[in-house]
Amino acid sequence: MGTKYRGPAAETRALNAFIKLMRAANSVSGALARPVADEGGLTMSQFGVLEALLHLGPMSQGQLCGKLLLSGSNLTTVIDNLEKHGLVRRERLSSDRRVVEVSLTDKGRSLIARMFPNHARRITNLFAALTPKQQDQLAALCRTLGTSITEPV
Amino acid sequence: MGTKYRGPAAETRALNAFIKLMRAANSVSGALARPVADEGGLTMSQFGVLEALLHLGPMSQGQLCGKLLLSGSNLTTVIDNLEKHGLVRRERLSSDRRVVEVSLTDKGRSLIARMFPNHARRITNLFAALTPKQQDQLAALCRTLGTSITEPV
């Protein structure tokens, strides 16, 4: 799939969709990053880790990589910083000592539990620029696009 | 705008659209970053700067900030690195010496001119997961969402 010639019109269309997608994602994440930093002193990646731990429970770093689409080395850094601030805890699993399980501390749990509702409300407000139907359409299109990407292009 | 209560259903829907949008953007940019690094040793930000200069001509850093949605301090770093590799040139404008105009060197021009067609083809291939109509829909939805974001949430 994906090697046949599609012509300049197809290219123009795809490039336009691409730039719009990137700008929207950029705008949304920018708008969310500021209050997350102000309210809790967190970056979006740190917030993402805490949120995953809150909603899904303790997890290995490998599992977190999958949830958050980050590289392993990146996650090590993010968790280092969360640990430094006393928000998460690392523990080697005794059943498999290769694995480090990450879990929330009380401080981390109360922080993310306090922040998440505001975050969700802000997302809801941002997406209110689209009708409910449009939001579902956007989600479906992004899902199709995202899941189609597995191999190098 | 944006403060009235919308209920948990609206929240679920918006959160779903949000996560799909982020993952799609993440997947697309990840898929494109690899070949750009392999073919030309460039990061996506460096590529973005060169592309803007190729298609729009020499520009001040402030103008580049607007085009690329990056902070000024970030752009300084990116251009430092491009300059280090001899791909762009900085020149103080004599008409207004606060402004630094950035332009492509011959080396930078030939690199980006060589790389861009492949990049465009890869984007076209990625977006071929969507029909032309769907690509336009996605672009329109992202545009609506993106342009609605101006103020803090």
Next chain:
DNA sequence: GACAATAATTTCGATATCGAATATTTCTAC
């Protein structure tokens, strides 16, 4: 024409992000 306000860029310090190389531990063949 000096002085304050404004504008463009840079510097600084912190964190994110990647890929490659490196442990460390576990699993698999034999």
Next chain:
DNA sequence: GTAGAAATATTCGATATCGAAATTATTGTC
């Protein structure tokens, strides 16, 4: 049961990214 392969996480070096503060240049006011 031991050697090699696979899995998990970390380290390392480079670049990106932001916001705040500092720097340099211009403009507007009196």
